[in-house]
Amino acid sequence: MDSPEVAFSLFYVVLSFCFVFTPTEFRSAGVTVQDLLSEQLGSEDVGFIHYHIRRTAATVTVHSLLPLGYYAGMCVASSGEKHFYFLVSEGWIIYLVAAVLIPAFVSLMVLYWSLNKWGNHPIARSLAHHALPQSGWRAVASSVNTEFRRIDKFASGAPGARVIVTDTWVMKVTTYSVHIAQQQDIHLTLTESRQHELCPDLNTPVQFLTIRVGSINPNVKPFDIRLNSTEYGELREKLHTPVRNAHNVVIHQSLSDMFLDTFKVQVELNQRYPLSGNQELEPCIGCMQTAANIKLVKVCLEPNEGECQQCYCRPMWCLTCMGKWFASRQDQQHPETWLSNLVPCPTCRSKFCILDISIVC
Numbered sequence: 001m002d003s004p005e006v007a008f009s010l011f012y013v014v015l016s017f018c019f020v021f022t023p024t025e026f027r028s029a030g031v032t033v034q035d036l037l038s039e040q041l042g043s044e045d046v047g048f049i050h051y052h053i054r055r056t057a058a059t060v061t062v063h064s065l066l067p068l069g070y071y072a073g074m075c076v077a078s079s080g081e082k083h084f085y086f087l088v089s090e091g092w093i094i095y096l097v098a099a100v101l102i103p104a105f106v107s108l109m110v111l112y113w114s115l116n117k118w119g120n121h122p123i124a125r126s127l128a129h130h131a132l133p134q135s136g137w138r139a140v141a142s143s144v145n146t147e148f149r150r151i152d153k154f155a156s157g158a159p160g161a162r163v164i165v166t167d168t169w170v171m172k173v174t175t176y177s178v179h180i181a182q183q184q185d186i187h188l189t190l191t192e193s194r195q196h197e198l199c200p201d202l203n204t205p206v207q208f209l210t211i212r213v214g215s216i217n218p219n220v221k222p223f224d225i226r227l228n229s230t231e232y233g234e235l236r237e238k239l240h241t242p243v244r245n246a247h248n249v250v251i252h253q254s255l256s257d258m259f260l261d262t263f264k265v266q267v268e269l270n271q272r273y274p275l276s277g278n279q280e281l282e283p284c285i286g287c288m289q290t291a292a293n294i295k296l297v298k299v300c301l302e303p304n305e306g307e308c309q310q311c312y313c314r315p316m317w318c319l320t321c322m323g324k325w326f327a328s329r330q331d332q333q334h335p336e337t338w339l340s341n342l343v344p345c346p347t348c349r350s351k352f353c354i355l356d357i358s359i360v361c
Helices: 003-021 024-029 048-064 066-077 081-088 090-118 121-129 137-149 227-240 255-269 317-328 335-340
Strands: 154-156 161-165 169-174 176-181 186-196 206-215 222-227 294-296 357-359
Touching: 003 024, 024 066, 024 176, 048 066, 048 137, 066 090, 066 137, 081 169, 121 137, 121 176, 137 169, 154 227, 161 176, 161 222, 161 227, 169 186, 169 222, 169 227, 186 357, 206 227, 222 227, 255 357
Parallel strands: none
Antiparallel strands: 154 161, 161 169, 169 176, 186 206, 206 222, 294 357
């Protein structure tokens, strides 16, 4: 082969690899199937399941055309006798037939998926395993779509390997499929930890955890989810099932997560605040998920001593949200001072210390 064919082959292999596995640079430039066909695919936020049904069908179709594109490119890159060689050579004719049959087969497969309003698609069939006897996969899809639109979901990872956890569902979005399991049916096992000395996005060492998601539903195949160890605490808050650490993996939490654990232990030791009989606890205004169970009461010093001030706000925050607020107001360069510093009340701005935080009883 002459140099033009070799150069084109190398170029096309690299381009195809990046187009299929989409590195950050390609995603930023919009060179992905979902970006190129965004108008046809619709919005993920409006209909999560139907978006990914269309996306996976379009992705497998476009990727099946890559071998045919290589043949066409080689015909253009070659010239003279080489061009004729690509048209009549037995080996290249076999390649051309295969390159035509692959997208033809994939097109028939996608056509079959689209029958019964996409009821034959693998995602639709997997949803059907979670449907009640009197309903179908569309009812499950509606539930998933509704929960995905909520702002309190957990979402992490690149588009080709996203992990999404809602109140009811644990999902892994890959290039060609979406794995779905119901939270009430799953059991989770931390199976592996990998340490990378340098993360390209953060320029810092990073630890990735692999969690095996199994289900008591025999129709749901186990799958693995992978995430940064700094996101592990946020994931646990969204899960209803504990994660079993079968191999005693040491998890490197973020500084904020470690502080939050220490913060909760310290507040548990503080003086409790008795709630009056006619007062009801409202949902926490930070997360709107749990009841507000924190009252700021100055007990560190006498009322007129020190910088701490008396807060007259009713209980409006839960312990976790108050801990996150406390951590966010600290000097990130000096974590050794966090527990001893003062912060303003998130509502009235009265200053308080960690000793003034009381759990409502």
